[in-house]
Structures are given as structure tokens and as C-alpha cells.
Amino acid sequence: MKILTVVSHPRVNSLTFSVAARFTQGLADAGHETEILDLHRSGFNPVLWEADEPDWSSDDRKIYSPEVEAEIERMQKHDALAYIFPIWWFSLPAMLKGYIDRVWNNGYAYGSNKLHHKQVLWLGLAAAPKEHFEKRQYDKMLSQLLNIGMADYCGISNSKVEIFYDTLDSRPEIFDKLLTQAYDLGLHYDKASIAATS
Template sequence: MLKKGSEDTNMKVLTVVSHPRKDSLTFEVAEHFVKGLTEAGHEYEILDLHEIGFDPVLKGVDEPDWSVAEQPFSPEVEMEIRRMKEHDALALIFPLWWWHLPAMLKGYIDRVWNNGFAYGANHLHHQHVLWIGLAGVSKEQMKKRNYDEMITHLLNVGIADYCGVSNSKVEFLYETLDSHPNHYEMLLNQAYRLGLNYDKGH
């Protein structure tokens, strides 16, 4: 459902959320993020990949065909491509599993950010991409083996820039396994501020 901000300005932000549970911290982060978007005057749509039953497995019909500039895809992928085209910018909110995107979100990118739409003959038209990754570890643990740099490079350069979006930013919410109320509040405030300052931090 498309939600309108308080004023007719700024961007329509497709907010893709990948977590199997609605009562997860990931979804709380998403709710606070879009609250910030709304207060900043943006519009948004939350796309819950699990709720729509998105199939992350790429099958032959959606395999990139490098011999053509544009190609038809499965109805499910074509629908998601249309959804992306209706928005000016993107946000992806997800837990960090094995130092990477969850399989559901990776499969969404595999299938939807496809040849002739996101790369190849055409590229994504979106002004910004924001990746919000929830990490169970601390900032120091992430930096110890340069996981933060590797993940940031993969998402900003390997995916977003390859698809034509140079304004891409990765934000980590750390120590998400710490259930202390004050820490949760800090993480949710961080998410809210990322929404409120969405078009200022890129």
C-alpha cells in the first residue's frame, strides 16, 4: 500500500523488507524508517517478500539471456519490475546472515534486477539505494576482519553501481541480539533518522 507523506514533494521510496516474522526487529526497524520517510515528505511502499510469497529461486524462464538487449520474464518478475518502475528510490532492510543478504532478498535481486532492466541495455532509474543491514555482532567485530568494508563494497559497487545507481549507501544496525530496551530504542531511533534524512545522506 502506498503511503503519502505530509507534503507533495520528494520521492517515492520502495522499501523492500526481508524477514520471515512480522514481529521481528527487522520489521520494527522498517516501521520506524518509513515513519521518518513520511515526516520528511516522502511516499513509500513496503514490499514484504515473505508476505507476497515471493519465490527466490531463479528458474530457466528468468535466466539472463546475454544474446538479447531486452527479454520477457515470468509474470511474477514482470510484476515486480513494474513495481520498481513506479518508485524513484529504493531501501532494502534485512538481517545480515553469513555476512550476506538473506536468501530471500538475494533471490529477489537475482530474479528482478535482471538483464535488460537493471543492467545490460538498460539500468535502474532510481535516484538512491539505501541498504539497512541488521547485524548481531558489534561494530568492532565487523571491522576485525573487514566484513563491513567487504559487504559495503559488494552492495554499493557490485550491485547498485553495476545497475546504474551511484548514490548507494550501506548502514549497519549493530548488536541486534542485545535485547536491552535502551539498546533497542537506540536502533529504532537510528532507523527513524535514516528515513528522516533519506535524501540527505547519499
């Protein structure tokens, strides 16, 4: 399977990028092909201007800006998707949200067409402990937003949110555990039980 792995973090020496490296190693060891899209270093502009605003007056797919059309073409070359990002304010970073706003656009991802991808993994890194998320149901909120409000709406019913907690814990055993989990997610990407209701 060809999997597009999109990484959003301002620093390449971050835990987010270490997790992405282990995840993609797992994919490779399982025989998958992957392309890594580093949103920051690619120069992607997350700001949506008029050229990429959805056109609600027509059922035909609008021709978007060259930057967005290039990203749509990139997505079309892959069978599945993975997004790896820090969880900030209990949501996606602005860079990743802007990418989705612009690229998962009307007539391509929803509306007259839907995404063709078989599955999507949302891998978020949270500084807070699991108990903190569960206390106010932030984990369920994220799952509802990403699995139902975004992936399922755009035609991908096979969607899973995975949250790595306590990512500011600098103990080596915690760091190693997170990297092992990331590797396993890549190694078993197409074997995991993934559902939009999870």
C-alpha cells in the same frame, strides 16, 4: 520522492520489521511516499528458473516470468529504493538475494538498460558487534558488494550501506537507540551524504 522499501525477514514481530516501521515513519514525516514490499508475506519465490535466466544472445530486454514482470513494474513506479534485512553469514538473506537475482535482471537493471532510481539504502541488522565486523573487514566487504558490485553496476551511484550492530542486545536503551536511528535514516533519506565509495 516515492521510495520502495523492501523488507526481508521471516517474522513480522522481528527487530527487522520494527526498524522498517520506524524507517518508513521517518520517510512519511519527511513528506515522502513509500510502499513496503514484505518479501515473505507477498509470496515471492526467490528461486530463479529458466524463465528468468538472463538471455545473453540478444541486446533486447527479455520478457521474464509474470511474477518478475510485476516486480519490475512495481520498481518502475518509484524514484528510490531501500532494503531492510538481517545480515546472515555476512551477506544478504537468501530471500532477498533471490529477489535481486530475479528482478534486477539483464536488460532491465544492467546490460542494455540501467535502473533509473536516484538512490538506494541498504540497511542491515547484525547480531555481532561492530568490532567483530571491522576486525575482518566484513563491513567493507558488504559495502563493496552492495554499493559497487550491485548498485553502481546497475546505474545507481548514490548508494549507502548502513549496519545496525549488536541487535541481539535486549536492553531497552539499545532497542530504542536502533529505532531512533532507523527513524532518522527515513527522515533524512534524501539529505544524507550517500556515495558508492562509502
